[in-house]
Amino acid sequence: MNVMQAGIRKSLVIAAALVAVGAVTGCHKKASGIDPNALGPAPAAPAAAPTATITADPLAIDLGQSVILNWRTQNATTVTIDGIGDVSINGTQTVSPANSTNFHLTAKGDGGTTEANVRVTVRVPVAPTAPADADMGSEAAFHQNVQDVFFDYDSYDLRPDATASVSKAAAYLTAHPAIRVVIGGYCDDRGSAEYNLALGENRANAARTALIAAGIPASRLRVISYGKEKQFCTEENESCWQQNRRGQFSLDK
Amino acid sequence: MHRPKRTPASRPVLLYSFVALLFFLAGNVVSHAQEGFKTETSSGVSNIRIAVADFKPTSDDPQTSGFKHTFDATLFADLANAGIFDIVSKSLLPQSTPGAPAEIKLQQWADAPASAAMVAFGSFGVQGSRITCNGFLFDAKNLQYPQVLAKQYSEEATDDSARQIAHRFADEIIFRLSGGSQGIAESKIFYVKLSGGEKEIWQMDYDGANQHAITHLGTVSLSPRISPDNSRLAFSSLGREGFQIRMFSLVLNRMVNFSETGGTNLSPAWSPNGKDIAYSSSRTGDPEIWISDSNGGSTRRITSFRGPDVSPVFNPRTGSQIAWISGRTNLPQLYVMDIDGANVQRMTDGGYATSPSWSPNGQFLTFAWDRKYGPGAPGGQDIYVMEIATKRWIQLTHDGGRCDFPSWSPDGRHIVYANSPDGKATHMKIMTMLADGTQKRELTGAGADMPNWSWK
Structure with missing residues (x-):
């Protein structure tokens, strides 16, 4: 009796699986293709927005050591770095900050303005704490x-x-x-x-x-x-x- | 305490207990009448008149005389301390010194002035490095078959051995003549020894001999409690985080582990099966009674009431009840409960009650009580015994200064306690007495406190 019940259950499972496969296949066919009405006239191409990256090497220094900043921009006309001023659109510079600093680069171009940041951590030797x-x-x-x-x-x-x-x-x-x-x-x-x-x-x-x-x-x-x-x-x-x-x-x- | 008329000791003890109980019930109609119940010292068995002969020296070894003197004095004192004998004064004894059954003329001892019912005698000698001792107990009223007891001892020749042989022989005599209760001459007393600001745990024989240190912790150690099998000593000791329960193994002769916990941990007490320890712990911020196993594990809390709970002691007969001291109603009172914390019952009606000890037969509590406690109040802190079933009590010490920390002897006939005649803590000394308050004597000089009598 147990064997018979198991047999019935197995055939039911197989039937259900077949139905499921059929349903999935049907759906796929309906969803395929592109609606032509969705395609409108293309807008006028805008001026490309500037891109900017800035890196520092190394990212952490001891007080008195220096770090090399390296920045690259595209589509920018003026580039400034806070605390340094106007710089060339691509460049490197060696700096020696006295304490941990966020170097904030702003790149302006016809397409807008982009910012980039790098943080340089300066390890200041800690004075012995008071007793x-x-x-x-x-x-x-x-x-x-x-x-x-x-x-x-x-x-x-x-x-x-x-x-x-x-x-x-x-x-x-x-x-x-x-x-x-x-x-x-x-x-x-x-x-x-x-x-x-x-x-x-x-x-x-x-x-x-x-x-x-x-x-x-x-x-x-x-x-x-x-x-x-x-x-x-x-x-x-x-x-x-x-x-x-x-x-x-x-x-x- | 009045005593019943003296009767021969050979009759069953049970009958006398029953008779005493009848007298007791009949004589105490008023519930506040506090006289009349019987502690074991006065349970109806009369005192037996016993003569203790000096033992006969049997060797010329020069050590014999010194050791024999220790033996004779110890045996005499043990029998005198037992509380069940009427000891014949040595000045009344016959001149002879019998060393063996063939040498004793029993009639001499039975006749006046000795009028002894029992005679203890024997021989004592040192051969090489051994003590050889033969001890006899004869019934002076039974001339035909007088021998009650014959014992032979052979021990290393030391003064302590001579004392221990006397203790063992005394315990045999007491066992035979007391109606079956074990003697206590081999039992020990553990106590706190004061030295400057420090307190260490010390041990001595039941008669005050052989006093020596157990711990050398260099701090304040209190409340020594010996395990029922004499293998371990629990106590409480002051460390950086306050008082903790500590454990010393008398088998290994060193400290062994007992888990530390927060708060103040005090006054350990052994369950009669030696598996559990009840103590006061304030790990929750309020001192409550807790029970742990003997390593400090499986801890469970028993009481839960604001105020000090301290000094638990198990019912040594059943192990199923705990008596302890609680300040839940302000001044400390004596309470009894089941070991799961149920059936809390207050035993004292007022005053300042502390330091309970439960009698070996489970029927009595002894404790320290200042019945009129307060500034300028009359009276002082004395030792009391209470019958648990009726809450009737008797006072055992009177006007002798401050008394505290009573502890029952294993036979239930004696109580050891601490006493300070002028009330100063540094003048505390250890005393014993019979459980009816008679035969008080000092065991130590000043600077000893918190005695705890071993279970056997």
């Missing part, structure tokens, strides 16, 4: 403008005073886009070491989130929690504990 410090501002300026934020005990929410200093920090960081920052999360030495490391992470992240909200790209900010493993102050009183509950900003060098 990154200049971009990043001084350490002192950083700490004056990007001040550490302090937290209430067992809290990682930014207080109003912290929000203000984060705004100031964000402005400074926006003005100095080269600066990258490490935000350290710190806790006072009460409580448990493991929990304080997690809390320090939340504190540093609160400062990071506020800076990102103020438009500082996340890629410039790095967070490390130190929990209570690194202390700023080791006395057992509230002013000391407050010193230790902080998000510390430092330059990520």
Whole structure:
């Protein structure tokens, strides 16, 4: 039964192919030939438009080296190159540009105007860039403008005073886009070491989130929690504990 | 904690547990009554009166006396520390020093003033470079067939060997007389040793002997956790990118790989099958509990709630639950959940709770808790034990300064913890106690923190 079905299907395919071939042949015959009505009287021949090419060899030089310009035009009466002036209609010239230049050739003739361009790249030795410090501002300026934020005990929410200093920090960081920052999360030495490391992470992240909200790209900010493993102050009183509950900003060098 | 009346130890433990449970149910109608449940130290088995004789020296080797002194002291201390014996004071013992079954006059030991129910004795000598030790345990109440245990040891002649032989013999005695629970004299404690601003991972025997460094990383390493088979040590270490989970192989004696990731990664905990590690990771910006395999792969996140989540610990009995600390409601509280993050249950009703450790039988959590936390509040951070099923708790330390990082012994009868009498972090030292809060003693001097007791 399968064999029989396959046989029927094959004969159908062959029939369809034959019909298709016949149709294509028919169309071809109809489309051939030129309609005589489409041919009108030929217009008067215009003056030939000018053509122009310009090349430079080599296309890229170091500062002080020279380059040969070579141009060819046809049907042109005047040829000018910007920066050089009128030149002959075909020619070569050696030039030594001080910086990368577009040589713009204009060819005018009876048939109109044509332009051609070539760009010569001049490699100017790059002066060593100023050290990154200049971009990043001084350490002192950083700490004056990007001040550490302090937290209430067992809290990682930014207080109003912290929000203000984060705004100031964000402005400074926006003005100095080269600066990258490490935000350290710190806790006072009460409580448990493991929990304080997690809390320090939340504190540093609160400062990071506020800076990102103020438009500082996340890629410039790095967070490390130190929990209570690194202390700023080791006395057992509230002013000391407050010193230790902080998000510390430092330059990520 | 009140104790039931003393009864002979040979009766089934199960019966006493059941009786204790009945007492417990009957005695705690008010849900806030916190006294009355039984930890394993007080589960109904009474203390057996045991006499530990100094062993008889059997050789003239000059080293014998020193090693034998170590052995005698260690064996006596192991049995005293076990928490299931009433040890006969050495001043009450008979004058004789029996070295073999033929040499002991058992009646002398059974009579007052020793009144021993059990006698441990034997011989100890050094021949050439070997220690040869024969240990016996006799039942002083059974004069006809007194022998309970006879063991022979032959080890290299070192002070450490003498101590290890004593530990092994003590564990045999404890195993026989404790109703079948394994002794802990061969177990180890891993901890953090402070030196200046650096913290390295150290190891010691369960009794504080043999303290030595494991890591030499020159940074701050915290939270050592030994794998159930004692082969690997997971911990957290401060690097340039913050804290990362690190892994040390005690078999290879070097660091092995554990995949690093972003954020702060803390407080690893082994699953009881040794295949998984739960830890706190802030790779998403908020510290959450994650589980990885023991190489740091196949990582999945378990919790998802703003605020610190840290210090996970598996239920060592089932491996299917995790207890951990969460600051989702501000101050850190103790929680329990399934290992897929379902069935979150809060265990503590307030205060500042940290550092859970799950008892080997799965029934209890021990943790550090400051119940009235805050500036100027009374009380301090102490060690508590909570029965998970009922959330009833008992307080194990009182007015001894700041306590933290309790960790159960493998037999569930002891808890090791860190204590600082004046609260200063640099004055932390490691202590042990029975799980009912009795028999507290120091294992280290100041400058040791975060103890973790091995699983066996």
